[in-house]
Amino acid sequence: MKYNFDEIIDRRNVGAVKWKGYDEIIPMWVADMDFKAPEEIIEAIKSRADEGTFGYTYLNKQYYNAIINWVEKRHGFKIEKNWIYSTPTIVSALYWLIQTFTEVGDKIIIQTPVYHRFKGAIEDNGRMVLENPLKELEGKYYMDFENLESNIDSKVKMIILCNPHNPVGRVWSKEELIRLGEICLKNNILVVSDEIHSDITFKGYKHTPFASLGNEFAENSITCISPTKTFNLAGIQVSNIIIPNENLRKKFDNTMKLNAMGDINIFGIIGLIAAYEKGEQWYREMLYYIEENYNYMREYIEKNMPMIKVTKLEGTYLAWVDFRALRMNSKELKRFLSEEVKVAFNEGQLFGGNGEGFQRINFACPRKILEEALFRLNIGINNCKTWSEDV
Incomplete structure (x- = not known):
């Protein structure tokens, strides 16, 4: 090695x-x-630091191409530049997504046991958590589709999907994701798919981006990705929110403007490019x-x-x-x-x-x-x- x-x-x-x-x-x-x-990442950051100027920096073509090429090569999902919104972290993006696409008192589904910041983001924004506990069978976890459908009502507006799932380590199959997607389409539930662990799969398993399963699912979903788990870069804070649906993009863009968001740490930009191009x-x-x-x-x-x-x-x-x-x-x-x-x-x-x-x-x-x-x-x-x- x-x-x-x-x-x-x-x-x-x-x-x-x-x-x-x-x-x-x-x-x-x-x-x-x-x-x-x-x-390769350390050297890229050192080289940029040696330049000695740290003024305002824009996201250039190389940044977007690095994301697009990595996702397509790793996961077979072709995304477009105008779908990409850059944010410091996925957790901060979850807060803005909840504020954009739900109202106070709405219900948001999470499938427990699951990353605890999902629940915090929902409750901090005055929304209601609707738990759909995963089923455990012989040491493996599965989505409980029957329980999910039986608990959906008109107040349910969003599901936060963890794909792959933290902490139970499931890499959801295409069949499972399709069934979930069909339930969400039927009930007008927006899918926010946290795919921060998408690059980390074991032999015999392949990550399936939720939005790659077809145009209907892409139009009803928002995907959250980042190189930070893959390359151990959490401290430089860079993530990307993928929104294929133009109407959803306009709404999220408005939230970003209201929160004066849009600038990314300069070393987050450099780190992401180096990671995806040289890592x-x-x-x-x-x-x-x-x-x-x-x-x-x-x-x-x-x-x-x-x-x-x-x-x-x-x-x-x-x-x-x-x-x-x-x-x-x-x-x-x-x-x-x-x-x-x-x-x-x-x-x-x-x-x-x-x-x-x-x-x-x-x-x-x-x-x-x-x-x-x-x-x-x-x-x-x-x-x-x-x-x-x-x-």
């Missing part, structure tokens, strides 16, 4: 949120990687490395801690792990992991009520860090008295 993903980088003194306040504890929670970004090899090696990390983790847990269960992942670098066999409530489990095991994961209930008893584990880190975390977990669980075959 050209790139060294085994390199351990001390992130404690660079303002990294993930490592803030963690000295003895191994943090494996927030969704960024502990890998150095590709040298191919790093990206492929990263995918191989994290899938090997996942396989190692799954096998280690199955061998040494069979009482906890790792959900089979199809994509993302976030494992969804079932700790319910330990017979601890959320408070007890949090204390056990932080104080006795000395690891920090994301608590499952953060992602919805059906996440109780689970933990989300970020395994995008050097193997030695993962090994140490699993070793600590193994010692802690096998010394734990709350679980027993005899209880």
Whole structure:
């Protein structure tokens, strides 16, 4: 491999949120990687910084072409320049999308367990969350279409789709997305598809952009993408909102103007172009490395801690792990992991009520860090008295 993903980088003194306040504890929670970004991106940013001028910067043809070419090559989805709106983050864009296309008191569907900022964006804007819990069957999650249809009423205006799904790691199939899309068309529900993890899929699985499934679905959807998860660039804040429907674009454009949005961090522009134009090899090696990390983790847990269960992942670098066999409530489990095991994961209930008893584990880190975390977990669980075959 050209790139060294085994390199351990001390992130404690660079303002990294993930490592803030963690000295003895191994943090494996927030969704960024502990890998150095590709040298090609670092060099591009250094070169631009060396120019020494940091005035107002426009989005040029190279920026748009980098996005268009990457999405078409990776996912077979041909987008057009005028469909693209650039925003600092997808979360900020979600707030503006909710404000643009729904009213106070409207209902917005999310499928739990799901990224917790969806719920926050809905409630912060005075809208109502309508949960459509995913169904778990033999360690795999599925959309519950029957429950979804039975709970739709005239107040439901939008669904926020997580594709691939964070935290359960599903890469939704074409058939699943088509069925969801047909339900939304029938009930006049706008699909906002968060596809920030779209590049991170495992062998045998392929991401399907929701809007690529046909013109009707494209016209009734908005797609959110970013290079930040793929290339570990969250701190430079750059994302893109894809809106094929002209009428929807006009409405969103008005919201952007009302919020004085439109300028992107200069290093976000440089980072995105370098990532999409020069990051191919790093990206492929990263995918191989994290899938090997996942396989190692799954096998280690199955061998040494069979009482906890790792959900089979199809994509993302976030494992969804079932700790319910330990017979601890959320408070007890949090204390056990932080104080006795000395690891920090994301608590499952953060992602919805059906996440109780689970933990989300970020395994995008050097193997030695993962090994140490699993070793600590193994010692802690096998010394734990709350679980027993005899209880």
